[in-house]
Amino acid sequence: MPEKKIRVLVAKPGLDGHDRGAKVIARALRDAGMEVIYTGLRQTPEMIAEAALQEDVDAVGLSILSGAHMALVPRVVELLRKNGQDKVRVFVGGIIPDEDAPKLRELGVAGIYGPGSLTQKIIDDIRNSVRQAA
């Protein structure tokens, strides 16, 4: 039997309208053989958690450039856990200041990627992280 397909939700929470990064990631993950559920702009944490549940994803990728990550990411993580999706790995990309990274990691965020990150690194991280969680 082939290895189980990795399903990833790519979402843009918050109000900034810059979805280029999210689309690049969605495309890169697709080319790496993953199934990417792309939800588009201006998602609330509630919408993201609901989609993650219905789609039974292995990982959630959040793209945030608005600076609201310290409000949005904890809420998404909290909702995922509340829904019983403890195993779902959360990745964050965008503009995340260095001093916020430890706090996000403490919350359980599995990877944080700023400008210049290599898509191959993100792909590898998701694969390894999902494999460990399984």
Add this chain to the structure above:
Amino acid sequence: MNLHQSVLQGDRLALARLLTEIENDSAAGQQALNELFKNTGKAHLIGVTGAPGTGKSSLVNQLALHFRNPTNGDAARRVAVVAVDPTSPFTGGAVLGDRVRMRELSGDDGVFIRSMATRGSLGGLAAATAGLVQALDAAGYEIIFIETVGAGQTEVDIAKLAHTTLVVNVPGLGDDVQAIKAGILEIADILVLNKADRPGVEAAERALLGMLKLGHPTKRTIMHHGQAQTVESTDAEISGDMWIPPIRRTVATDGKGIPELAEAIAGHRLHLEKTGDWKLRDRARLESEVETLLQQSLVSRWRENVNAKKYEAMLEQLLARELSPRQAVAAMLNGDTAQ
């Protein structure tokens, strides 16, 4: 608690996990489906197909909103959506983007949306889709949309799962309309002309009407009507038992025409129930599902008992043109390659 019991009790996470198991064709998924099968057969399955960019997802979004909040006094119904998008044949990956158009359905417990990649396998896809639909049906979703990109046989097969099939067109496709008329137009129970606020909508509707008239001398019509000659008759002479696909104009981005489309869908359901076609379609669907499964299991059972060396030798004989493929199959069915 078992997976299927959790699903029956309305556990959404359990349902989501079951859908994954079904997609992966796992033993757990198969077993749960066996348990749930007696709870299926209640939902109205609505196929939505059409060329890329015709607005299928937006249309499903609007229809789902309508069925959740009916304007005509009907009770709200629970709605599920299975949105199928293609898998890349090169990488095996897929971007499933139908949810982008369905954000208004978010936050409603009476709605469940699941995206599904085609994953390449022809028969397998139809089987997986049927499985997903059965699970959602058993979980109590009363209306289930199956959305596919109408480009080929696979999509037609999936659409055949449905009781009611909507084929979505847009003005301005011109010759493309010609291209699809031989294919998916025939499976339409209702023709939707979306983006009807665009220029060319009258011409597009005329083209569809013209094709409908051409399309009438089909098997389905003849079976309903008894004899082929009457197909040419005027509307007044057509018997009440025949379903003529209506054309409904919509603008999915602002909801125009949606109540009328929903009415046509309800009308089709009524027609199916009145004429007994509901049962017939159910029967045809289950029969084809059993056929597919039977073929798969017969082949895999036969393979278990094949001696690899004898099989190789048979292939060599084929290569040397000592045996034709048909003779080879006859010999293999005779047990010539058995252990």
